[in-house]
Amino acid sequence: MVTSLPVLANKVQTIGPDVRTITPALLASVGDDSSNELVDTYGRVIRDLRICVTDRCNFRCRYCMDEDIRFKRKVELLTDSEIVRLVRIASKMGVRRIRLTGGEPMVHPTLSALIRDLRELGLEDIALTTNGSLSTKSDLQELKDSGLDRMTVSLDSIRKDRFAHITRSSTSVDRVLQTVRWAKEIGLNPVKINAVIIKGFNDDELLELADLARTMEVDVRLIEYMPLDSGKRWEMDKVFAADEMIKAINAKHELIPVGRPRPHAPATGYRFADGSQGRIGVIATVTRPFCNACSRLRVTAEGRVMPCLFSTTEWDIRSLLRGDASDRMIAKALVAITLRKQAGHRIHDEDYQQPDRPMSAIGG
Ligand code: SAM
Ligand code: SF4
Numbered sequence: 601m602v603t604s605l606p607v608l609a610n611k612v613q614t615i616g617p618d619v620r621t622i623t624p625a626l627l628a629s630v631g632d633d634s635s636n637e638l639v640d641t642y643g644r645v646i647r648d649l650r651i652c653v654t655d656r657c658n659f660r661c662r663y664c665m666d667e668d669i670r671f672k673r674k675v676e677l678l679t680d681s682e683i684v685r686l687v688r689i690a691s692k693m694g695v696r697r698i699r700l701t702g703g704e705p706m707v708h709p710t711l712s713a714l715i716r717d718l719r720e721l722g723l724e725d726i727a728l729t730t731n732g733s734l735s736t737k738s739d740l741q742e743l744k745d746s747g748l749d750r751m752t753v754s755l756d757s758i759r760k761d762r763f764a765h766i767t768r769s770s771t772s773v774d775r776v777l778q779t780v781r782w783a784k785e786i787g788l789n790p791v792k793i794n795a796v797i798i799k800g801f802n803d804d805e806l807l808e809l810a811d812l813a814r815t816m817e818v819d820v821r822l823i824e825y826m827p828l829d830s831g832k833r834w835e836m837d838k839v840f841a842a843d844e845m846i847k848a849i850n851a852k853h854e855l856i857p858v859g860r861p862r863p864h865a866p867a868t869g870y871r872f873a874d875g876s877q878g879r880i881g882v883i884a885t886v887t888r889p890f891c892n893a894c895s896r897l898r899v900t901a902e903g904r905v906m907p908c909l910f911s912t913t914e915w916d917i918r919s920l921l922r923g924d925a926s927d928r929m930i931a932k933a934l935v936a937i938t939l940r941k942q943a944g945h946r947i948h949d950e951d952y953q954q955p956d957r958p959m960s961a962i963g964g
Pocket of ligand 1: 657663664701702703704705729730731752753754794795796823824825826827828829
Protein backbone atom coordinates (compact mmCIF):
# COMPACT_ATOMS: atom_id res chain seq x y z
CA MET A 601 0.00 0.00 0.00
CA VAL A 602 1.23 3.47 -0.83
CA THR A 603 1.31 5.68 2.20
CA SER A 604 1.35 9.44 1.89
CA LEU A 605 3.69 11.40 4.08
CA PRO A 606 1.38 12.99 6.65
CA VAL A 607 1.63 16.70 7.27
CA LEU A 608 2.91 17.04 10.80
CA ALA A 609 3.08 20.73 11.38
CA ASN A 610 5.30 22.08 14.13
CA LYS A 611 7.34 18.91 14.56
CA VAL A 612 10.36 20.97 13.66
CA GLN A 613 10.47 24.71 13.59
CA THR A 614 11.54 26.25 10.33
CA ILE A 615 13.48 29.36 9.65
CA GLY A 616 13.96 31.44 6.51
CA PRO A 617 17.49 31.80 5.23
CA ASP A 618 19.63 34.43 6.87
CA VAL A 619 21.27 35.76 3.71
CA ARG A 620 24.51 37.52 4.49
CA THR A 621 26.25 40.04 2.30
CA ILE A 622 29.97 39.62 1.94
CA THR A 623 31.18 42.98 3.19
CA PRO A 624 34.61 44.63 2.95
CA ALA A 625 34.84 44.23 6.73
CA LEU A 626 34.30 40.46 6.41
CA LEU A 627 37.01 40.24 3.74
CA ALA A 628 39.36 42.34 5.84
CA SER A 629 38.78 40.02 8.81
CA VAL A 630 40.73 37.20 7.11
CA GLY A 631 43.77 39.37 6.40
CA ASP A 632 45.83 38.20 3.46
CA ASP A 633 45.06 34.55 4.00
CA SER A 634 43.52 34.03 0.59
CA SER A 635 46.20 31.78 -0.89
CA ASN A 636 45.84 29.09 1.75
CA GLU A 637 43.65 26.03 1.91
CA LEU A 638 40.12 26.35 3.23
CA VAL A 639 40.28 25.22 6.85
CA ASP A 640 37.51 25.82 9.37
CA THR A 641 37.81 26.57 13.08
CA TYR A 642 37.49 22.83 13.87
CA GLY A 643 40.43 21.96 11.60
CA ARG A 644 38.28 20.50 8.82
CA VAL A 645 39.76 21.05 5.36
CA ILE A 646 37.42 21.76 2.43
CA ARG A 647 38.05 19.43 -0.54
CA ASP A 648 34.56 19.10 -2.00
CA LEU A 649 32.08 21.50 -3.56
CA ARG A 650 28.49 20.47 -4.21
CA ILE A 651 27.02 22.71 -6.83
CA CYS A 652 23.32 23.04 -7.48
CA VAL A 653 23.28 23.89 -11.19
CA THR A 654 19.52 24.49 -11.24
CA ASP A 655 16.69 24.41 -8.72
CA ARG A 656 14.30 23.15 -11.43
CA CYS A 657 13.18 19.57 -11.68
CA ASN A 658 10.81 17.46 -13.78
CA PHE A 659 9.90 15.39 -10.69
CA ARG A 660 8.22 16.49 -7.48
CA CYS A 661 9.44 13.82 -5.06
CA ARG A 662 7.26 14.01 -1.98
CA TYR A 663 10.17 14.05 0.48
CA CYS A 664 11.88 16.84 -1.45
CA MET A 665 9.58 19.21 -3.38
CA ASP A 666 5.99 20.31 -3.06
CA GLU A 667 3.89 20.29 -6.21
CA ASP A 668 3.52 24.06 -6.25
CA ILE A 669 7.16 24.86 -5.55
CA ARG A 670 8.26 28.13 -7.15
CA PHE A 671 11.52 28.13 -9.00
CA LYS A 672 13.97 31.01 -9.26
CA ARG A 673 14.02 33.16 -12.37
CA LYS A 674 16.82 32.26 -14.77
CA VAL A 675 18.52 35.59 -14.21
CA GLU A 676 18.85 34.74 -10.51
CA LEU A 677 20.78 31.53 -11.18
CA LEU A 678 24.55 31.41 -11.48
CA THR A 679 25.69 31.28 -15.08
CA ASP A 680 28.10 28.61 -16.27
CA SER A 681 30.96 31.09 -16.40
CA GLU A 682 30.22 32.23 -12.83
CA ILE A 683 30.25 28.60 -11.67
CA VAL A 684 33.51 27.89 -13.50
CA ARG A 685 35.17 31.00 -12.07
CA LEU A 686 34.14 30.08 -8.54
CA VAL A 687 35.38 26.49 -8.94
CA ARG A 688 38.65 27.70 -10.49
CA ILE A 689 39.29 29.89 -7.45
CA ALA A 690 38.28 27.13 -5.02
CA SER A 691 40.43 24.56 -6.83
CA LYS A 692 43.48 26.71 -6.19
CA MET A 693 42.59 26.56 -2.50
CA GLY A 694 42.53 22.77 -2.27
CA VAL A 695 39.07 21.84 -3.57
CA ARG A 696 39.56 18.63 -5.54
CA ARG A 697 36.14 17.15 -6.10
CA ILE A 698 32.93 18.54 -7.52
CA ARG A 699 29.42 17.12 -7.49
CA LEU A 700 26.89 18.69 -9.83
CA THR A 701 23.37 18.35 -8.61
CA GLY A 702 20.07 20.19 -8.40
CA GLY A 703 17.12 20.24 -8.83
CA GLU A 704 17.61 17.97 -11.77
CA PRO A 705 20.96 18.76 -13.40
CA MET A 706 19.87 17.17 -16.69
CA VAL A 707 17.41 20.05 -17.25
CA HIS A 708 20.39 22.42 -17.32
CA PRO A 709 20.67 23.31 -21.02
CA THR A 710 24.46 23.51 -21.27
CA LEU A 711 25.51 20.85 -18.81
CA SER A 712 28.12 19.14 -20.99
CA ALA A 713 29.75 22.48 -21.90
CA LEU A 714 29.88 23.31 -18.19
CA ILE A 715 31.50 19.95 -17.43
CA ARG A 716 34.01 20.49 -20.25
CA ASP A 717 35.04 23.82 -18.73
CA LEU A 718 35.26 22.36 -15.22
CA ARG A 719 37.41 19.49 -16.53
CA GLU A 720 40.04 22.02 -17.58
CA LEU A 721 40.57 22.98 -13.94
CA GLY A 722 42.54 19.86 -13.01
CA LEU A 723 39.99 18.47 -10.55
CA GLU A 724 40.37 14.89 -9.27
CA ASP A 725 36.72 14.02 -9.66
CA ILE A 726 33.56 15.38 -11.26
CA ALA A 727 30.36 13.56 -10.30
CA LEU A 728 26.68 14.08 -11.04
CA THR A 729 23.49 13.17 -9.18
CA THR A 730 20.41 12.74 -11.35
CA ASN A 731 16.91 11.31 -11.19
CA GLY A 732 17.77 9.28 -14.30
CA SER A 733 14.63 10.16 -16.22
CA LEU A 734 15.79 12.52 -18.94
CA SER A 735 19.09 11.40 -20.40
CA THR A 736 19.49 9.23 -23.47
CA LYS A 737 22.52 6.99 -23.84
CA SER A 738 24.10 9.52 -26.19
CA ASP A 739 23.52 12.31 -23.63
CA LEU A 740 25.43 10.25 -21.09
CA GLN A 741 28.19 9.55 -23.61
CA GLU A 742 28.43 13.29 -24.26
CA LEU A 743 28.74 13.98 -20.53
CA LYS A 744 31.44 11.32 -20.24
CA ASP A 745 33.29 12.74 -23.25
CA SER A 746 33.06 16.19 -21.68
CA GLY A 747 34.83 14.92 -18.58
CA LEU A 748 32.21 13.56 -16.19
CA ASP A 749 33.74 10.81 -14.05
CA ARG A 750 30.85 9.27 -12.17
CA MET A 751 27.12 9.23 -11.86
CA THR A 752 24.61 8.62 -9.09
CA VAL A 753 20.99 7.89 -9.99
CA SER A 754 18.20 8.30 -7.44
CA LEU A 755 15.51 5.63 -7.13
CA ASP A 756 13.33 5.15 -4.06
CA SER A 757 10.94 2.47 -5.26
CA ILE A 758 10.88 -0.24 -7.89
CA ARG A 759 7.09 -0.57 -7.68
CA LYS A 760 5.36 1.12 -10.55
CA ASP A 761 2.53 2.75 -8.62
CA ARG A 762 4.64 3.82 -5.72
CA PHE A 763 7.35 5.29 -7.93
CA ALA A 764 4.67 7.36 -9.68
CA HIS A 765 3.26 8.41 -6.31
CA ILE A 766 6.64 9.40 -4.86
CA THR A 767 7.91 11.30 -7.89
CA ARG A 768 4.53 12.60 -9.09
CA SER A 769 5.81 11.87 -12.60
CA SER A 770 4.89 9.59 -15.48
CA THR A 771 8.46 8.29 -15.81
CA SER A 772 8.73 4.53 -15.39
CA VAL A 773 11.05 2.66 -13.07
CA ASP A 774 12.46 0.88 -16.14
CA ARG A 775 13.45 4.20 -17.66
CA VAL A 776 15.51 5.04 -14.57
CA LEU A 777 17.05 1.56 -14.43
CA GLN A 778 17.93 1.90 -18.12
CA THR A 779 19.88 5.05 -17.26
CA VAL A 780 21.78 3.06 -14.63
CA ARG A 781 22.63 0.37 -17.22
CA TRP A 782 23.73 2.94 -19.79
CA ALA A 783 25.88 4.77 -17.25
CA LYS A 784 27.62 1.46 -16.45
CA GLU A 785 28.13 0.59 -20.11
CA ILE A 786 29.60 4.01 -20.80
CA GLY A 787 31.94 3.71 -17.83
CA LEU A 788 30.61 6.37 -15.47
CA ASN A 789 31.84 4.14 -12.68
CA PRO A 790 31.24 3.48 -9.91
CA VAL A 791 27.57 3.97 -10.78
CA LYS A 792 25.52 4.43 -7.63
CA ILE A 793 21.83 4.28 -6.86
CA ASN A 794 20.59 6.60 -4.09
CA ALA A 795 17.48 5.53 -2.20
CA VAL A 796 15.98 7.52 0.66
CA ILE A 797 14.30 5.06 3.04
CA ILE A 798 11.37 6.46 5.00
CA LYS A 799 9.42 4.52 7.63
CA GLY A 800 5.87 3.71 6.62
CA PHE A 801 6.52 5.04 3.15
CA ASN A 802 8.96 2.78 1.29
CA ASP A 803 10.79 0.85 4.01
CA ASP A 804 9.01 -2.35 2.95
CA GLU A 805 11.17 -2.17 -0.21
CA LEU A 806 14.47 -1.92 1.62
CA LEU A 807 15.57 -5.46 0.69
CA GLU A 808 14.44 -5.15 -2.93
CA LEU A 809 16.30 -1.87 -3.34
CA ALA A 810 19.38 -3.35 -1.67
CA ASP A 811 19.18 -6.34 -4.05
CA LEU A 812 19.74 -3.96 -6.98
CA ALA A 813 23.37 -3.84 -5.81
CA ARG A 814 23.64 -7.57 -6.52
CA THR A 815 21.55 -7.81 -9.67
CA MET A 816 22.85 -4.65 -11.36
CA GLU A 817 26.37 -4.78 -9.87
CA VAL A 818 26.26 -1.19 -8.67
CA ASP A 819 26.61 0.60 -5.33
CA VAL A 820 23.27 1.12 -3.64
CA ARG A 821 23.36 3.95 -1.12
CA LEU A 822 20.59 3.96 1.42
CA ILE A 823 19.95 7.41 2.83
CA GLU A 824 18.27 8.41 6.06
CA TYR A 825 15.39 10.83 5.63
CA MET A 826 16.56 14.35 6.49
CA PRO A 827 14.58 17.42 7.57
CA LEU A 828 15.10 19.12 4.22
CA ASP A 829 11.74 18.60 2.52
CA SER A 830 9.99 21.66 1.19
CA GLY A 831 6.66 20.49 2.69
CA LYS A 832 8.11 20.34 6.24
CA ARG A 833 6.64 16.89 6.83
CA TRP A 834 9.80 15.41 8.29
CA GLU A 835 9.68 13.98 11.76
CA MET A 836 12.11 11.79 13.66
CA ASP A 837 9.65 8.88 13.79
CA LYS A 838 9.89 8.60 9.98
CA VAL A 839 13.66 8.15 10.02
CA PHE A 840 14.73 4.58 9.25
CA ALA A 841 18.07 4.29 11.02
CA ALA A 842 21.03 3.14 8.93
CA ASP A 843 22.00 0.51 11.55
CA GLU A 844 18.53 -1.01 11.24
CA MET A 845 18.85 -1.05 7.46
CA ILE A 846 22.14 -2.94 7.67
CA LYS A 847 20.69 -5.39 10.21
CA ALA A 848 17.78 -6.20 7.93
CA ILE A 849 19.93 -6.65 4.82
CA ASN A 850 22.50 -8.68 6.75
CA ALA A 851 19.77 -11.13 7.81
CA LYS A 852 19.20 -11.94 4.13
CA HIS A 853 22.70 -11.54 2.69
CA GLU A 854 25.68 -11.39 5.01
CA LEU A 855 27.49 -8.06 4.76
CA ILE A 856 31.09 -7.25 5.53
CA PRO A 857 31.92 -3.65 6.51
CA VAL A 858 34.50 -1.98 4.29
CA GLY A 859 34.40 1.46 5.93
CA ARG A 860 34.39 4.70 3.99
CA PRO A 861 36.13 4.91 0.60
CA ARG A 862 37.70 8.16 1.84
CA PRO A 863 37.73 9.48 5.42
CA HIS A 864 35.43 12.33 4.36
CA ALA A 865 32.96 10.30 2.27
CA PRO A 866 29.37 10.45 3.55
CA ALA A 867 28.58 6.74 3.06
CA THR A 868 29.83 3.82 5.13
CA GLY A 869 30.31 0.83 2.82
CA TYR A 870 29.61 -2.91 2.96
CA ARG A 871 30.33 -5.74 0.56
CA PHE A 872 28.48 -9.03 0.26
CA ALA A 873 30.11 -11.99 2.03
CA ASP A 874 29.17 -14.36 -0.81
CA GLY A 875 31.36 -12.40 -3.21
CA SER A 876 28.50 -10.85 -5.21
CA GLN A 877 29.47 -7.74 -7.04
CA GLY A 878 27.92 -4.45 -5.99
CA ARG A 879 28.07 -2.79 -2.62
CA ILE A 880 25.80 -1.26 -0.04
CA GLY A 881 26.47 2.16 1.44
CA VAL A 882 24.50 3.86 4.18
CA ILE A 883 24.31 7.60 4.73
CA ALA A 884 23.44 8.00 8.39
CA THR A 885 23.23 11.78 8.53
CA VAL A 886 20.54 11.77 11.21
CA THR A 887 21.41 8.86 13.51
CA ARG A 888 25.21 8.77 13.13
CA PRO A 889 26.26 12.24 12.00
CA PHE A 890 29.65 12.43 10.31
CA CYS A 891 29.94 16.23 10.66
CA ASN A 892 33.37 16.01 12.26
CA ALA A 893 34.77 14.58 9.02
CA CYS A 894 32.94 16.99 6.70
CA SER A 895 35.02 18.36 3.83
CA ARG A 896 32.19 20.09 1.91
CA LEU A 897 30.86 23.49 1.03
CA ARG A 898 27.66 23.85 -1.00
CA VAL A 899 26.74 26.37 -3.62
CA THR A 900 23.04 27.01 -4.21
CA ALA A 901 21.53 27.57 -7.64
CA GLU A 902 21.36 31.32 -7.07
CA GLY A 903 24.94 31.55 -5.89
CA ARG A 904 24.89 31.40 -2.15
CA VAL A 905 27.53 29.43 -0.34
CA MET A 906 26.22 27.21 2.44
CA PRO A 907 28.88 25.96 4.83
CA CYS A 908 26.62 23.03 5.78
CA LEU A 909 23.61 21.21 4.28
CA PHE A 910 21.71 22.35 7.36
CA SER A 911 22.96 25.95 7.44
CA THR A 912 20.38 28.63 7.93
CA THR A 913 23.02 31.22 7.08
CA GLU A 914 23.80 31.63 3.38
CA TRP A 915 26.56 33.78 1.94
CA ASP A 916 25.80 35.72 -1.21
CA ILE A 917 28.82 35.03 -3.40
CA ARG A 918 26.85 35.88 -6.57
CA SER A 919 27.09 39.59 -5.82
CA LEU A 920 30.87 39.29 -5.84
CA LEU A 921 30.90 37.17 -8.99
CA ARG A 922 28.63 39.68 -10.77
CA GLY A 923 30.30 42.78 -9.37
CA ASP A 924 33.85 43.91 -9.87
CA ALA A 925 35.36 41.72 -7.16
CA SER A 926 38.79 40.27 -7.96
CA ASP A 927 39.55 36.55 -7.70
CA ARG A 928 41.52 37.38 -4.58
CA MET A 929 38.44 38.92 -2.93
CA ILE A 930 36.37 35.86 -3.81
CA ALA A 931 39.08 33.62 -2.39
CA LYS A 932 39.03 35.66 0.82
CA ALA A 933 35.26 35.34 0.96
CA LEU A 934 35.60 31.54 0.77
CA VAL A 935 38.11 31.63 3.63
CA ALA A 936 35.77 33.79 5.73
CA ILE A 937 32.74 31.56 5.00
CA THR A 938 34.71 28.41 5.82
CA LEU A 939 35.74 29.92 9.15
CA ARG A 940 32.02 30.24 9.90
CA LYS A 941 31.20 26.58 9.17
CA GLN A 942 29.12 25.21 12.01
CA ALA A 943 30.32 22.23 14.08
CA GLY A 944 27.39 20.00 13.22
CA HIS A 945 23.77 19.84 12.17
CA ARG A 946 22.03 19.97 15.59
CA ILE A 947 18.98 18.03 14.30
CA HIS A 948 18.59 16.45 17.73
CA ASP A 949 18.67 19.71 19.69
CA GLU A 950 15.45 20.92 21.32
CA ASP A 951 15.60 24.25 19.51
CA TYR A 952 16.58 22.80 16.09
CA GLN A 953 15.21 24.84 13.21
CA GLN A 954 14.81 23.31 9.77
CA PRO A 955 16.33 25.49 7.04
CA ASP A 956 13.61 27.01 4.89
CA ARG A 957 15.35 25.75 1.78
CA PRO A 958 14.60 22.29 0.44
CA MET A 959 17.29 19.85 -0.65
CA SER A 960 16.42 20.62 -4.28
CA ALA A 961 17.56 24.22 -3.88
CA ILE A 962 20.67 23.38 -1.88
CA GLY A 963 22.00 20.63 -4.06
CA GLY A 964 21.80 17.31 -2.21
N1 SAM B 1 17.34 15.51 -8.91
C1 SAM B 1 18.52 14.77 -8.62
C2 SAM B 1 18.19 13.47 -7.94
O1 SAM B 1 17.06 13.31 -7.47
O2 SAM B 1 19.08 12.64 -7.86
C3 SAM B 1 19.55 15.53 -7.82
C4 SAM B 1 19.06 16.40 -6.71
S1 SAM B 1 18.35 15.54 -5.32
C5 SAM B 1 17.95 16.88 -4.25
C6 SAM B 1 19.81 14.81 -4.62
C7 SAM B 1 19.57 13.70 -3.63
O3 SAM B 1 18.95 14.24 -2.48
C8 SAM B 1 18.66 12.61 -4.14
O4 SAM B 1 19.30 11.35 -4.05
C9 SAM B 1 17.46 12.67 -3.22
O5 SAM B 1 16.91 11.41 -3.00
C10 SAM B 1 18.06 13.26 -1.96
N2 SAM B 1 17.08 13.92 -1.09
C11 SAM B 1 16.18 14.87 -1.43
N3 SAM B 1 15.44 15.23 -0.35
C12 SAM B 1 15.89 14.47 0.69
C13 SAM B 1 15.54 14.36 2.09
N4 SAM B 1 14.58 15.12 2.63
N5 SAM B 1 16.23 13.49 2.84
C14 SAM B 1 17.23 12.73 2.31
N6 SAM B 1 17.61 12.78 1.02
C15 SAM B 1 16.94 13.64 0.22
FE1 SF4 C 1 13.70 16.46 -8.19
FE2 SF4 C 1 15.72 15.11 -7.18
FE3 SF4 C 1 14.09 16.53 -5.55
FE4 SF4 C 1 13.16 14.35 -6.74
S1 SF4 C 1 14.84 14.43 -5.23
S2 SF4 C 1 12.13 16.35 -6.66
S3 SF4 C 1 14.23 14.33 -8.64
S4 SF4 C 1 15.44 17.34 -7.08
